[in-house]
Amino acid sequence: MRKNPVKQDIADVQRLQEIISILAENEASHLVKKLGLSSYMSARHRHKSEKPSPERLREVLEELGPTFIKFGQIMAQRPDLVPERYIEELEKLEDNVKAFPGEEARGIVDREIGLETFDNFTEEPVAAASIAQVHEAWLDGEKVAVKVRRPGIKDQMTTDLDLMKFMASKGEQHSEKLNKVKITKIVDEFAEWTLDELDLEKEASNAETFQRNLEDEENVKVPDVYPEHTTQKVLVMEFVNGTKCTNDERIDKLDLDRKMIAETGIRAGLKQTIRDGFFHADPHPSNFLIQEDNTFVYLDFGMMGTISPKAKDQMGLILVHALNEDIEGAMSLIRDMAHVEEDADFEGLKQDIEQKMLELRNSSLKDNSITSLMLEITVSASQKGIHMPSSFVLMGKTLLTLESVGLSVYPQFKIREEYTEMAQEMLLKNNQPKDLIQSLAIDLVQNKELISKAPSKINQTIDSINQKQRKEIIHEKASDNKKAVIIAGLLISAAIFAVNSPIPSSIITLITVTEIILAFFLMKEAL
Known part of the structure; x- marks a missing residue:
């Protein structure tokens, strides 16, 4: 008996059928056909070729759940891929969902970092979204925001991401347009971002990096994080109003x-x-x-x-x-x-x-x-x-x-x-000129063998030319060899001088730029 190739490619066929059923029931049979998955539609939808209205598409994504809502939000950022009338509707996508019980959140926090960490922890969340919800707490007398990942969300989103990758792969095979825009690459990037977002330790690290980068902006505030009280499931940050x-x-x-x-x-x-x-x-x-x-x-x-x-x-x-x-x-x-x-x-x-x-x-x-x-x-x-x-x-x-x-x-x-x-x-x-020269120095070191062997390479080339031609170019070859040595010397001198010289940077810049300009004109003349 022949096995269904689709079932061999994916782990959760039941979820795939659910997704396709929701799409087909909401005027998106055209999309299912583009994905090459028509066989999973009922007979009554197979003969239709409907395109959902922008509003209906938004409603479909909301029905499909958090992974698809987030994908819709990302697509709202891609005017190069999505028509404007759809973008306007996708921008309305909200991942605000009903909060999970505060008692469950307390249990997760207790298992991850211990409730005794806090002076007080408020069970009623101040915000709830598809991946996590936020609770107020007090830590050493300071008000903090405690972000708690939703139970079971990682498994749910990982399953959906795998299915999205599968559907994107099918789409590239069956749709010239999806193949041209490289939809599998787009979905792969989205999957990477989403998995990062599920890891609250990663978010804490992102916040710290972002804060360091913008520390020279006096009027920019990035909340402090408490890495010692943060895990993949719980993130503790400064509460900012x-x-x-x-x-x-x-x-x-x-x-x-x-x-x-x-x-x-x-x-x-x-x-x-x-x-x-x-x-x-x-x-x-x-x-x-x-x-x-x-x-x-x-x-x-x-x-x-x-x-x-x-x-x-x-x-x-x-x-x-x-x-x-x-x-x-x-x-x-x-x-x-x-x-x-x-x-x-x-x-x-x-x-x-x-x-x-x-x-x-x-x-x-x-x-x-x-x-x-x-x-x-x-x-x-x-x-x-x-x-x-x-x-x-x-x-x-x-x-x-x-x-x-x-x-x-x-x-x-x-x-x-x-x-x-x-x-x-x-x-x-x-x-900065000094940075450019340092890059040049590294490049020259990496290619020093090529530079040092350039004269012998020229000799080998000339040796391979017949006697008559050799006489005609021997004078030109000597001149070019001299120029090559001078050019290499100027560039190496500029690089070493910029990296190691104790002279003030303004003078270094003047000297090194002058040497590079001279080398440039010599190269131009040689060519």
């Missing part, structure tokens, strides 16, 4: 320096993305508070994004190119960063960028949003077979949220001017 950024009525009553708050939020966003490469990847406005002393408070560190040093610079350079209307510079970076389909339309994208930059130039101050422009370019690129990395899109959404918060507090904020100054400042800090 403040007004939600979405509470316009309350904010209007506060005597705030609105310009300072706007500057703080946007500068902190640029530092996370361009300078640190470690950013808050769950940028709901409800995750930010404003305090009466103009402090900007961050909450919830379960989902953080990380990017490489190269990607940090690319993000900053794209911002600067967009602000300076340097279309060729932006296009060059996009080519370097993106996953490109065979029939990608770069010329069409270039025309779109030109048009959008023209619109930005002529827009009002209120609509003068550079991050909106970047996300619109990302959407246009995706439609033309040019797919930007997920981290780039999430960074853009983070900046856009902080920008929106800043403008809601201070509508007169001159975004374009501030972005240009801040982005250039971050790029310069990332690329």
Whole structure:
């Protein structure tokens, strides 16, 4: 008897059937067909090809449970993948759920760290979400927030994540569109973030790193954590009060320096993305508070994004190119960063960028949003077979949220001017001449064998040429050998001098940059 290949691929067929049944019953049979799982639908749904309305899709995700709600929330951050009318509805997704009994929470806390840790622990939660809920407590006389992971949630979400990976794999096999956008990679990234979010020790570590990174921002508050009282299931943090950024009525009553708050939020966003490469990847406005002393408070560190040093610079350079209307510079970076389909339309994208930059130039101050422009370019690129990395899109959404918060507090904020100054400042800090020279020194050491053997390699090449040709180039070869030695000497001298010299950094920079420029012109002449 032939075995069902689907049953061999997954562990929980019953849950898969439940998911497909919910999708089919809610006008999503079209999606099931795209996933190549029509055989799991009833006969009456198999012949339909319905697409759910945005509102119905949101309701379906809520019915499917916390894993799918979170996936919907992430997709709401991906305008390059999801149509705008669906994004508007997905942004309404809430993972607020009924709290589990406070007695159970007490039991978990007692088993994990011991209730005797606290002077007092309040059973009634102050907030409840799909992964955890928060209780007030007092520790050594200080009010703290105790986050307790929901019982059984890890097993439930791990099962659903495995099924989502399976469905994404099927989708890539049966849908050209899902294959082009690399849906399996998107789901894999989501699964990694979600599993991290289930580990409250990881969240505590994220908060500490984030706090250290932004310690130079006087008006940014990241709650202190208590790592000695934190486990995978329980997180203890400083309890922080403040007004939600979405509470316009309350904010209007506060005597705030609105310009300072706007500057703080946007500068902190640029530092996370361009300078640190470690950013808050769950940028709901409800995750930010404003305090009466103009402090900007961050909450919830379960989902953080990380990017490489190269990607940090690319993000900053794209911002600067967009602000300076340097279309060729932006296009060059996009080519370097993106996953490109065979029939990608770069010329069409270039025309779109030109048009959008023209619109930005002529827009009002209120609509003068550079991050909106970047996300619109990302959407246009995706439609033309040019797919930007997920981290780039999430960074853009983070900046856009902080920008929106800043403008809601201070509508007169001159975004374009501030972005240009801040982005250039971050790029310069990332690329100090001494740091660049140290990188060069490391690169030269790694390739010292290649450099030292260059003259002998040239000799071997010339030896392989016939006698007549050798006479013609022997004079040129001697000159080139000298140039090669001089170039190598200049670069190595600059590197060693920058790394080891006791001379003040300003003089080091002048000397090393001069040597590099000389080497550059010699190389250019040699070529």
